[in-house]
Each structure stands twice: as structure tokens, then as C-alpha cells.
Amino acid sequence: MAATKGEKLLEVSGLSMDFGGLRAIDNIGFELFAGEIVALIGPNGAGKTTVFNCITGIYEPTMGDVTIHPPGGTCRRINGMKPNSITSLGMARTFQNIRLFPAMTVLENVMIGRHCRTGSTIIDAILSSRRSRREEKETVDKSYRLLQKVGLADVADEFSRNLSYGAQRRLEIARALATDPFLLLLDEPAAGMNPQETHELDELIVRIRAEEQVAILLIEHDMKLVMNISDRIYVMEYGKEIAQGTPREIKENPKVIEAYLGEEVHA
Amino acid sequence: MDFEYLFELLCSGVVKGSIYALIALGYTMVYGIIQLINFAHGEVYMIGAFVAFIVTGVLTLSGHSGLTVLLLAALAAVIYAAAYGYTLEKIAYRPLRNAPRLSPLISAIGASIFLMNFVQLVQTPDFLPFPELISDFDFMEPISRYLSSVDLIILIVTTVTMIALTVLIKYTRTGKAMRATQQDMIMARLSGINVDRVISATFIIGSVLAAIAGVLIASRTGQINSAIGFTAGLKAFTAAVLGGIGNIPGAVLGGLVLGIAETLGAGYISSAYEDVFAFGLLVLILTLRPSGLLGKAVKQKV
């Protein structure tokens, strides 16, 4: 399902989300093309995670359109679709507050990602049918390969709750990749990592884009990481989009500097 | 259409509903703060009724009678229910404050089974007659068909109790702390509220209300046993959900709606299926409008 570079993958327009009286995001619009790493930044509470939740079907947006163009597939409006259907269409995410399956092993966590790409039924499992055996082997192999990619192969049989913070974040990435996405949404993947880990993550994300042929939409507070790897950046504040552009443009945008009190952007 | 009959049913429904409401308040307050279905709440209500029964028994057998006995019994019931509610929270729920969501619920179910069987063992599994301590008021004579003297007292007591509760929650320090904790437990703790104490207070208040309900219902039905807490608890929980769990006026509304629906169903269709109407209503409301009549749908933060 490799997309050719430059093809449009995701288009968001007029997206708004209300919580009771609070408008958490207001008329957000952006797009994303194949092969890109795009960052979504903004101060705490700007509404970045809410954008992710609206795109991935966790929330149904109050207004606006989210349209995806799966490579080789037909374009679809996905608002109001169930999260699992959206994932099957090829978008997968990680969570800001890590949401792994703590009592399952690291490998099993990744194997869950294969759920929507396999189809053995309960009957298959009980009879241990050929299909179920084949899929099971494929699932294990693919999952293990992803663990190798994110550097967690040697802890494959540990319970995921026993991993360090940084390792848990990488496990979330592997789990999301297991769903064969064309677009990967990362919500603050570097949060809680030390500089060394962040640096490795930087390389990992770039490598994933190349090897897995996914586009990446990234929320991140670590400006060094963002400026290093993103092709384009959208900036949000109080639910509104205040700027967009290349890292260089964003660094020099007075609105952005103001929003960040002129500190972090230059970090 | 027989309007007198309808009116009779409505009155009885309101009386019943106001008792459900009293118990439902305990569920709703606890749920509002720690998101736990306090499954053992019905047992606290039952224990309140039992303590009242024991006190009235001892006093009447030593020759006292009348409203004073009932007041003393109610006082004892309230004190003991509060003590049980407080202890219950400390033992069965507090150690599980950060556990997975189902753990405290299973613990609550265990506590409920334990208390029910405890009372059954140390007292009796049989039904016990609860003495009639409220003599009929003369002025109630003309409308006794609709409302007995006990019913009148129930309505007065529940109204007064609910007003007191509202005042307590709106204006006292404890009440404000409770509302703050309900909004956001972490923020409440950061701003210096002793959350543990607030939770204890919530359990105590809920238990007091349940004990009052226990005494009232025992005087109305004239009998108690160790299993009354289970059904009453389930119904009161239904009432709480019906009104929107966590919502205090909702619990009262839910109680009344449930009481009326149940009496109407029993009166017009079949009294054997009375509980079916209540649980049917529960299933219906939860599937159609899980946030209840007055509750707001909240989206879980992700």
C-alpha cells in the first residue's frame, strides 16, 4: 500500500469540538501528504490531543470534516466512524498518557495491533484450523520484527507494565505500526524521556517513515525534536490554529514566539 | 377510569419513591466522588433497620412505647449505620483507591454478602415483626385511604432530610469540600482538602440517610429481615441511575419516578411482577440514556 510521495492522505477542515460549554478546538484545518512528518504544536491545553481524538474516532467532532485518502483506496469522510473502523482504514495512534495492556506481555501488546489485519474466528481457534495457525505465525513474526525495530526484542516476554517509561512509549509505536497504517499519529512520544532516549527516538521516527512507508503526524513539546524532523508544522493555541509553515518559518513567526513566551522555540 | 384508585397508587408511589430517594442519595454521593457503586449500601440500610428493631424491642419489652421509642431507635440506627458505613469504606474500599476499576466493585459485592450473612447468623434469617409505634393521627382520618399517618411522617421526614442535605452540601465547609472533590479529586487535594476525610464524610452522610430510610420503611411495612437490603439497594441504585448518577436532585427525581412506576405497574398489571418493572426500567434507561434523566453525558478524557 505504499503511497507515492506527495499524494494527499488526510484532509481536515472546519474541525470543531465542544465539551459542554467549552470549545476545545475551533475551526481547525490542515492536510497531510504522503511521506511527510508533520508536527502539531502548541501550549498545554491548546487542543492538540483533542484533534487526535476527533481524527481517530474517539470523539465525534461537533463540526467539520475529516477526509482520508488511503493510498490505492477511495477517499472517505470518516467523522463519526468507530475508532476500530478508522484503524482498519489505515490510521493508527499512540496515546499521550500511555495506554498499554499492562497485564499482557510486550509481544502480545503488539500482536493486538494485528487484530484488524487478521480474521480467524473463535471456531478457527478451537479447531486450530490451518488459517488460524498460519495467521498466528504471521502475527508473531511480524510483531517480533516490529519489536526489533523499536529495540524491544529482548523484553518481548516481559509484562508491559514492567517496562521503563521510554520503552513503553516505543512499545506504543510498535503496537500502532502493527496495524499496517499509512498514517501514524504520535501524541507526545518523547514525554518523560531523557535526552539520550529522545535522541534515539528522533532517529527511530525518521527510520520508521522510511522503512514502513508511513506519513507521521506528531504532537510534541520537545522543540528540538520537532524542529529536527518535521517537514511542516501547525501551531495551535486555545483551540485555534495560529500558524503553519516549515520549521524555519515557525521559529521566526512572532505569533508563535508570543504563544511560547519566546523561550522554547529557540531551544 | 377509576381516578380514586389511580390517586391512591400515586400517593403510595410517592411515599415509596421518597424512601428510594433517601437510599439513592447515598449511592449517588459516593459514586460522584469515587466512581464506585457502593454495593454494600443496601446492607447499611438493613443494619440501620435492624439496630432500630433491636432498640425498640428492648425498650418495648421493658414497658416503654410511643414516639420516643421510635426516636431513640432512629438515633441508634443512625449512629450505627454511620459507624458501619465509615468502617466499610476504611476496610473494603480505601486500600483499593488506585486499583483497577472492577476491584473495588468486587470488594463491595463481597462486603455486601458478608454483612448480609453476618446479620443473618448473629440474628435470624426469618422475618421479624417491627412494632407499630406511630399511632394514627385523628386529622388523617378523612384521607387515610390515600395516606396513612406513617406515610405522612415518611414524607415529612424525607423532605426535611433532603433540605438538610442540600443546606449541608451548599453551605458548610464539608459540603464545599465534597463538591470540590467531586469536580476534581487531584485539584482538591492540591488545594489542601483532606480528600480521605471528605470520602469518609460522604460515606457517613450516605449511611445516615440510609438508616433513616431503614427505620421509615420498617415502620411502614411492619417487618424486616436480613435480605431487605439487597432488593432495596438494587432499587435505590436504579433510582440513582435513573436520575443520573452523581447528581443529587437526580437521585430524588429518580426515586420518585421509580416509586410511581413500580406502584402503577403493580396496581394495574400484576403485583407479582413489581420488581420486574423496576429492573426493566433500569435496563431501559441504561441502554437508552445511560447518563440518566438529569445527568450530563461526560466524555472520558483520553
Added chain:
Amino acid sequence: MAHFKRSLGIGLWFMFLTLPLMVVRVNTISREVEWRWYNLAWAGLCAFVIAWFWQFSIERRTARRAQVAANPHPAVEKLSLVQRLADDPVLSRRLLAVAAVVAIIFPWLVSTGQNFYHVNVMVSALIFVVLGLGLNITVGLAGLLDLGYIAFFAVGAYTYALLSKNFDLGFWTCLPLGGLMSMLFGVILGFPILRLRGDYLAIVTLGFASITKIVLENWDTLFGGAAGIANIPRPEFFGMALDSRQKSVYTYYIVLALVAVTIFVTNRLKNSRAGRAWMALREDEIASVAMGVDMARTKLSAYALGAFWAGLVGVVFAAHNNFINPDSFTFMDSAMILAMVVLGGMGSILGVIIAALALKLLPEYLRAFAEYRMLVFGAVMVLMMIFRPQGLINNMRRKYEYDTAQGGKDNGGN
């Protein structure tokens, strides 16, 4: 010393708590008050001792958690003896073989002549083993707290009773029908309610079970009302006439086979695509759906499958007892099955079997215990949640076989 003082305080507090209930008993018939002061001493003493242990255990629990937090990768995890046995594949396989042999020759060991009391007891216990394993799918694996599980058991039992009575259908025809009927009930009920949050689900299932029982009690013409249905035929054996001992032994083997099948199926499912999806939903619903798990369908399958086992074994129950009435299907029975799953360790097959046998056989052979059993079950559920939420036997973690050399380069951990 601090412990001593606190325990003393707690002892006194419990003496106060239990004062009216344990000391005073009003006999309304003879119009006397019975004062049982000795109970007060007991209450105080027990509370004192328990409080002592309690504080000690809580301290230990806190210490252990701090240790785990400080060092999340223990080189050698400390495991209980049972746990080590259960984790050791060779040893556990041998134990399993021994257990299987004992189970098979059991009727010949314990029944002599016409004395087959023990066989009947074992049949009842094994019925609950199947129930425990069935509920284990719903609660233990999929995390759906079902407080009305006994209703599915009732559906199976009444299906057989009615079909055999009204249509003369035999046991073997009704066995799958009972299971399917329960499953159908599970699907119809589950469809609207499985969207609910876990705790609401618990209450609704409880309400559903109550409704079922009330309907059974009141619909006399169809279900025989509170009196129930009598003269339900026992399982037939190729048309041969069996005496009652042979019938019991025969039923024993039927349930035993059912237990074996349940274990086999649960085991297969645990390490399958469906089983992993159940566990994932149990652990985190939002993460599961975000990873592409269809919540409604997955939950429904766990719920219906659990119901299926209950229905199946309900048929056996009706056939074994000859007689059923609504009293066999109370909330306390649901609670007891739940206690088995909780005690055994959610998701652990061996744990559930041991717990089910213990909870069913202890009251049978220790009559003194029978009186207190629900009290004990209640206390055990609370204590397990606090001190050993993983149950007696931890759900064993599955190690998958994978080819470490294959594909991608391994950067190693951090």
C-alpha cells in the same frame, strides 16, 4: 507497640460496632430479650487479632509495591510454590496426568454398592467447575463483570426440563439446544447492554437475573412456578436401563467430559486472536478500539460463549437433579461462581478449578463450615481484592515461539 495500640483500638471499635447485633437478640414470639455478652468478647478478640495481621499485611503490600516500582525487572521473581508448580511445564503436565487418572477412576474409588453419595457430590462440584470456567471467559478473560450468570444456567436447565416434558426430547438432543438457547439469550441481552461501562453492566446483569427468577417463579403454567418442574429424565444410555448408582456414575463421566472440553476450549482461546482481544478489552477499552478491536462484537462473543457453557451445564444439572425450581438460581449462586473466578485468579484455568472444587466441596464435607460459607466467601472476595488481586494462581503468561534471527536489525534495549 504502635501496632498493638492500634489493634487494641480497632478491637474496641468492633466491640462497639457489633454490640447491638451480636449481643442482643429480641425474641418477638416469647417476648424475651436474649443477652449474649460472650459474643462481645469474641468480637473484640477476633478484631484485635485480625487488625494485627491486617496492618502487618498492608505494610508488606506497600513495601512490595515500592520494591517493584524501584526495580521493575526483578532478576528472579519470587513466586509461591503453587505458582512455580503451575509454571513448570513438565511438572504440571505430570500433575495433570495424575489428576486426570484420579478423576477417571474416582467413582470406583469412592462408591461401594449402593453408596454413591460421594459421586453425586462430585457431580455437583464439577457442574460448578464448568460454571466457574464459563464465567472465567466472561469475567476473567474479557473483564465483563456478569452478576447474573446463574440466569444462563437456569435457561439451560429449564430448556431441558421443558423440552423433555413437552416434546419428549432426549438428553443428548437437549444438551446442545440448552447451550444454544442460553447463547441466544446472551446475544439478545448482550446486544443492548454491552456498550455499558463495566460497573453498570454488573448491575444490569444482576437485574436481568432477578427478572429471570421472578418470571420463573410467577409463570406457573409454563415454568411450574415456585414449585418448579419435577420428574426430569436422567441422561439415557443407548436405551439401556441403568440403576440409580449407574446413572450417577454415568452423569459423573458426562460432566467430567464437559470439564475436559471446557478446559480444552478455554486453553485454545486464551492464546488466540479472539482471546487476546478479550484480554485487551479487559485491560483498556479505548486502547483496544484504537488498535482496531471491534468492541461490540468482541464483547458479545465472550458474553455469549460464557452463556453457552452455563446453558450446557444447566441441562446436565436438570438431568442430574431430576427436579428444578427457581431456588437454585439465586443471586447468591451467581456470587459464588464469581467468588470462584476471583479466588482462582481471573483468567487462570487451574486456579478456577481448584477454587470451584474447594468452594463446593468444603461446605459439603465440613458441615460446620456450611453455615458460615457465604460469610467466608464475602470476606474472601474483599481480602483477595486487597491482598492478592491476581488470585491464588496467576494467569500464566504465554511465551510465543519466534525466530530471533529474522528480519530487521536489533538495536537492543536502551
